[in-house]
Amino acid sequence: MIRLVLVSAALMLLLAVTVVAAHLPLGPAKPWIAYGIAFAKATLILWFFMEMRSEGATARLAMVAAGVWLLMMLTLTAADYLTRSWIGG
Amino acid sequence: MSDAALDIDRPDEEVEDISYLRAGHSLGSWFLTTDHKRIAILYLVSITFFFLIGGVAAALIRLDLLTPAGDLMTNEGYNRAFSLHGIIMVWFFLIPSIPNTIGNFIIPLMIGARDLAFPRLNLLSWYIYIVAGFITLAVVLGGGVDTGWTFYTPLSTMYANGMVVATVVAVFISGFSTILTGINFIVTIHKLRAPGMTWSRLPLFIWSHYAVSIIFVLATPVLAITLILVAAERLFGIGVFDPALGGDPLLFQHLFWFYSHPAVYIMVLPAMGVISELITSAAHKRIFGYWFVAIASIAIAVIGFLVWGHHMFVSGQSIYASAFFSFLSIAVAVPSAIKVYNWTATLYKGDIMIDAPLLFAMGFIGLFVAGGLTGLMLAMLAIDVHVHDTYFVVAHFHYIMVGGTVTAFFGALHYWWPKITGRLYNETLARIAAVVILVGFNLTFFPQFMLGYEGMPRRYHVYPPEFQLLQVFSSAGAALLAVGYAMPTFYLLWSLRRGPRAPANPWGATGLEWTTSSPPPKHNFTQQPVVVRGPYYYPLEHPASRANA
Numbered sequence A: 001m002i003r004l005v006l007v008s009a010a011l012m013l014l015l016a017v018t019v020v021a022a023h024l025p026l027g028p029a030k031p032w033i034a035y036g037i038a039f040a041k042a043t044l045i046l047w048f049f050m051e052m053r054s055e056g057a058t059a060r061l062a063m064v065a066a067g068v069w070l071l072m073m074l075t076l077t078a079a080d081y082l083t084r085s086w087i088g089g
Numbered sequence B: 001m002s003d004a005a006l007d008i009d010r011p012d013e014e015v016e017d018i019s020y021l022r023a024g025h026s027l028g029s030w031f032l033t034t035d036h037k038r039i040a041i042l043y044l045v046s047i048t049f050f051f052l053i054g055g056v057a058a059a060l061i062r063l064d065l066l067t068p069a070g071d072l073m074t075n076e077g078y079n080r081a082f083s084l085h086g087i088i089m090v091w092f093f094l095i096p097s098i099p100n101t102i103g104n105f106i107i108p109l110m111i112g113a114r115d116l117a118f119p120r121l122n123l124l125s126w127y128i129y130i131v132a133g134f135i136t137l138a139v140v141l142g143g144g145v146d147t148g149w150t151f152y153t154p155l156s157t158m159y160a161n162g163m164v165v166a167t168v169v170a171v172f173i174s175g176f177s178t179i180l181t182g183i184n185f186i187v188t189i190h191k192l193r194a195p196g197m198t199w200s201r202l203p204l205f206i207w208s209h210y211a212v213s214i215i216f217v218l219a220t221p222v223l224a225i226t227l228i229l230v231a232a233e234r235l236f237g238i239g240v241f242d243p244a245l246g247g248d249p250l251l252f253q254h255l256f257w258f259y260s261h262p263a264v265y266i267m268v269l270p271a272m273g274v275i276s277e278l279i280t281s282a283a284h285k286r287i288f289g290y291w292f293v294a295i296a297s298i299a300i301a302v303i304g305f306l307v308w309g310h311h312m313f314v315s316g317q318s319i320y321a322s323a324f325f326s327f328l329s330i331a332v333a334v335p336s337a338i339k340v341y342n343w344t345a346t347l348y349k350g351d352i353m354i355d356a357p358l359l360f361a362m363g364f365i366g367l368f369v370a371g372g373l374t375g376l377m378l379a380m381l382a383i384d385v386h387v388h389d390t391y392f393v394v395a396h397f398h399y400i401m402v403g404g405t406v407t408a409f410f411g412a413l414h415y416w417w418p419k420i421t422g423r424l425y426n427e428t429l430a431r432i433a434a435v436v437i438l439v440g441f442n443l444t445f446f447p448q449f450m451l452g453y454e455g456m457p458r459r460y461h462v463y464p465p466e467f468q469l470l471q472v473f474s475s476a477g478a479a480l481l482a483v484g485y486a487m488p489t490f491y492l493l494w495s496l497r498r499g500p501r502a503p504a505n506p507w508g509a510t511g512l513e514w515t516t517s518s519p520p521p522k523h524n525f526t527q528q529p530v531v532v533r534g535p536y537y538y539p540l541e542h543p544a545s546r547a548n549a
Helices: A002-022 A029-049 A057-087 B003-009 B027-031 B036-064 B075-111 B119-141 B155-159 B164-191 B204-236 B249-283 B290-306 B308-312 B319-331 B333-347 B356-379 B381-387 B391-421 B427-454 B465-498 B543-548
Strands: none
Touching: A002 A029, A057 B204, A057 B249, A057 B290, A057 B308, A057 B319, B027 B036, B036 B075, B036 B119, B036 B391, B036 B465, B075 B119, B075 B164, B075 B204, B075 B249, B075 B391, B119 B164, B155 B164, B155 B204, B164 B204, B204 B249, B204 B290, B249 B290, B249 B308, B249 B333, B249 B356, B249 B391, B290 B319, B290 B333, B308 B319, B319 B333, B319 B356, B319 B381, B333 B356, B356 B381, B356 B391, B356 B427, B391 B427, B391 B465, B427 B465
């Protein structure tokens, strides 16, 4: 129980960091910092609230599969956006 | 965990030998049932209803296209008719067609379980589907939607004047039904297999449903989120897809097709599982290359997630991304081709029984090959530029989704009908129906390849007069196809009353579902089955077992 309260507090802290980072002049690094904070939040939720820390190999494999699929979607979508300008649009 | 799991823990337990059809006659015994077999029947009735509605829309479209002037409907009415046809057929018929009816009924029987892992979740899945279906019907009665089944932005978010939000809410809700079914199948296949039913002894129908369940779970949430974003942009002006608000319309296409291309495999993978069962049963032979066919299902499920960009070759997508998607789209043909070769090789030197299920299976293979090969053409960048958004594409995906999936669905229905109902149907009428469907289908859709190649765009109902002859052929074929689809309704329903009683194993097939009575008892088996050999163990290849067959 104490662990969950601590994790909740950590999530709130990360939320505060998100809000502060959004208002700082961080230039092009700003979205990457936001992605990093979001990744940290998701990891905490998966590990503690979704109880991945105590799950077996199959459930963890399912979690990894979901992550890999998300990565596939983002990577191939980015392959479009990042290469559009290569031949002048 | 369900009672089904307990059964495996008590293998010697005798259970009541009463047919699931006789285990209660009240409405409550059906609408509150947690029996996977009854839920499968609920789904069967529901999807038949939606197939009828989608079919009426198709009939209106084909009637309208009889004349080049589009005399029957207004432009707006035509847009709404093909949108309704697509939305109903994709989400309320094709996607649940085989998994939720045949899969729901057969999967626990095939693996020797008493039920699915989560019986209540299974019933909830049906209710969610029905709620989504009712909302869709309300949309129809309220005037419909004119975006097509693809909801492309900015049309759907800025310009469409139909009931877009209600429709995307209906599809969003139906997605939860799909996800629950996928979770149920995955857990069932992992946890509830009978003693001795190892992964290498799983029937290929199970492998294909395992593969499709992965897609259910991993792809459907993306569609749900995408449609909610469409609704959010339309209702609240949140900029996601509208460039004026900082969004990008192509982002919608990426997200939509990340779900919707795998959705094609949602439709065809269960059909492939059906064909593996029908072919081996008819040939009385073990499948040629069991592991190749099984792994091909998983490969199709995985590679199928990497090809969505071939829907966007002319949308402004980067040419480099397009080239990559083109390569992957060609690659996904490999596991599909493996299956086709292995089915035909299975028939070689088989003890072939030419009954209606085999005729449907053969029809599937021919139509799937035509649809698959034209899919390869569409995966080529240069050809796609020429035929994109033409009737060529319409014909291609109908060869896969209707020629493939619907034909396999009818094949499955005929193959397992004696098991589901305990009755035999008129075999002659069934064979005639299989041939009528095959002829009617080709007459409907082959002219559309020609129309598309000649330049007839899809989603137009006013067209140049030189296209009329082929359009008339197509509409005539649709009428014949409707007759073919209607025929089973009559002789199958007739068989419920007058058909001879079916034995436990009318096809002489292998598989645990054929070891229990027809129809099965409420808890599937009177004794827990124990599996001692692989699937498709037929006397032809194992003469020693002929005496026991």
